[in-house]
Amino acid sequence: TGALAVVCVSSIAHSAGVTLPVLVSVVASITIVFLLSIINIVGVLWGGWTQAITTIIKCGMVCVIALAPVFFEFFGKDVIDASRFLQSTTPEKTGLAAQAAAVLLAVMWAFNGWEGVVPVAEEVKNPDRNIPLALIGGIGLLGLLYVGANTAYHAVVPIEVMIQPENREHVAEILVAQLFGPLGGTLMSLGIVLSTLGTINSNLLTSPRVTYAMGRDGLLHEGFGKLHERFRTPVFAILAQAVMAALLVIASAVAIQTSSRFQGTTIFDLLTECIVFAASVFYALAVAAVLVLRRTQPEAVRPFRTPGYPWVPILYLIVYAWFIASIFLGKPYEAIIGLFLIALGLPIYFYQRLRKPTEPSLENRMS
Numbered sequence: 304t305g306a307l308a309v310v311c312v313s314s315i316a317h318s319a320g321v322t323l324p325v326l327v328s329v330v331a332s333i334t335i336v337f338l339l340s341i342i343n344i345v346g347v348l349w350g351g352w353t354q355a356i357t358t359i360i361k362c363g364m365v366c367v368i369a370l371a372p373v374f375f376e377f378f379g380k381d382v383i384d385a386s387r388f389l390q391s392t393t394p395e396k397t398g399l400a401a402q403a404a405a406v407l408l409a410v411m412w413a414f415n416g417w418e419g420v421v422p423v424a425e426e427v428k429n430p431d432r433n434i435p436l437a438l439i440g441g442i443g444l445l446g447l448l449y450v451g452a453n454t455a456y457h458a459v460v461p462i463e464v465m466i467q468p469e470n471r472e473h474v475a476e477i478l479v480a481q482l483f484g485p486l487g488g489t490l491m492s493l494g495i496v497l498s499t500l501g502t503i504n505s506n507l508l509t510s511p512r513v514t515y516a517m518g519r520d521g522l523l524h525e526g527f528g529k530l531h532e533r534f535r536t537p538v539f540a541i542l543a544q545a546v547m548a549a550l551l552v553i554a555s556a557v558a559i560q561t562s563s564r565f566q567g568t569t570i571f572d573l574l575t576e577c578i579v580f581a582a583s584v585f586y587a588l589a590v591a592a593v594l595v596l597r598r599t600q601p602e603a604v605r606p607f608r609t610p611g612y613p614w615v616p617i618l619y620l621i622v623y624a625w626f627i628a629s630i631f632l633g634k635p636y637e638a639i640i641g642l643f644l645i646a647l648g649l650p651i652y653f654y655q656r657l658r659k660p661t662e663p664s665l666e667n668r669m670s
Contacts, residue, residue, distance in 0.1 A: 304506045305548035305555075306574035308332035310472060311499040313571070317473050318492030328570070329556045333549040336503065340545040343507045344531065344538050354508060357501020362448070364494045368475055369451030371482050372459050382482060383458045390462040404633030407626055412575045413449055415582060417442050419505060422512035431606035472571065511540035522655050551578075564636055573637070580630050580641035587623040590616045 312331045316323045323331070342353060375382045394402050420437045424430050427437075452475070456465065459478050464470055470477060475495065480488030515537035518527025531538045555573045559565045565573055593609065593616050609615050631638045 304336060304503055304510075304544065305332065305552040306571050306578065307499045307503045307506070308335045308548070309552065309569075309571045309574070311335055311496050311503070313472055314476075314492045314495040314499065317476060318489050318496075325556055325560065325570075329552055332552050335500070336507075336545050336548045339500065339504050339507055340541050343504065343511075343541050344534060344536050346534050346536065351508070353504045354501060357497050357504065360494060361498040361501055364475075364491070364498060365448045365452050368478060369448065369455050371479070372455050375482060385458070387457055387459075387461060390457075392462055392466050398633070400629045401633035403626075403629040407629065408576050408579050408634070408637075411579045411583060411626075414442065414445060415579055416502070416505065417445070418586075419509045422509045422516075435607045468567075472569075507541060507544055511537050511544045514540035514543055521658075522652060524655070576634060576637040577640045577644065580627070580634075580638050581644050583623065583627060583630075584641070584645065587620060587627070590619050590623075 309328065309332045312323065312328050312335070315331075316328075339353075372383050394405075417438065420427065420434055420441070424434060427433055456474050456478055459481055460474060464477065465474050473492075476488040476491045479491040483490075514523060514527050516528070517523040518525055518529070518537075518540065520528070526539050527537070527543065529539065530536060551574060552570065555570045555577075559568055559570060559573060594613060596603065597612070627638075
């Protein structure tokens, strides 16, 4: 959430042709997070409409990026240079582990949030059917859009332009500016602003549902499990998400300004690398739980069964073990920060377990 707010502010500054001081960028990012939090507190309907509109804009933008070069070529304008697909550059990182960590963290960040429908499962109609379809279809559509967009980037934009530090977060604007002129680049920047706003809104719409369920089940303070009397939204859970995002943005900015280890790193890069690593640990634990629950609860009702079980989850865990190990070797500081963020929640969790040792109801656990 915080990283997306930073990208949103960066795109606004890029479209205006200005460079913002770190303090201004941090304050603006936090302001965006809290404004969208208020929208989601006021009502799910407002948040839902915001999400629907920004998702349509986002998908339309990526389609334009992927198809525009083909469109120009079809009408006789030579914009695609096939030789660019053979271009290479010297990696900043040396060693296979460091290079793999840099690549995999970026790829995982692009797909992070693929599981976002799961926290709102109790609000989904016919979840037995629709959640698997949403997960599989969503990842497939994302993969298609991302491959199309990245193919367009490499076909049109020279790699020596893409790797410049000031261009790394603005390749889409550069591509569209090359095809449609400066106005096109500005419009793409504004489109990215709307896209990131939509993704932040999505995080504030879905992630607090986890905090809300934990509060309702007694795994967090009961205040997190209550709905606002008027708006019927989990106000404390949403605010907790916003506060955590704000603290992470501030901490990242301070780390970059004060630590030589992170000099040259952007707030966005530091946030995404730490958070993606932490999230990956839970993805692996969730898949490992499938193996455990199949053995401990063989009679449980399972409307969806993993094809190729148990080899598919086992292969997933092997690949993820290599992925996590590569990050530890290639980006140890970011990995340690990710684990530290996880560890911060453990005292609260165990305190609540001691305070309320009873198991939550089956209905609440399933929701």
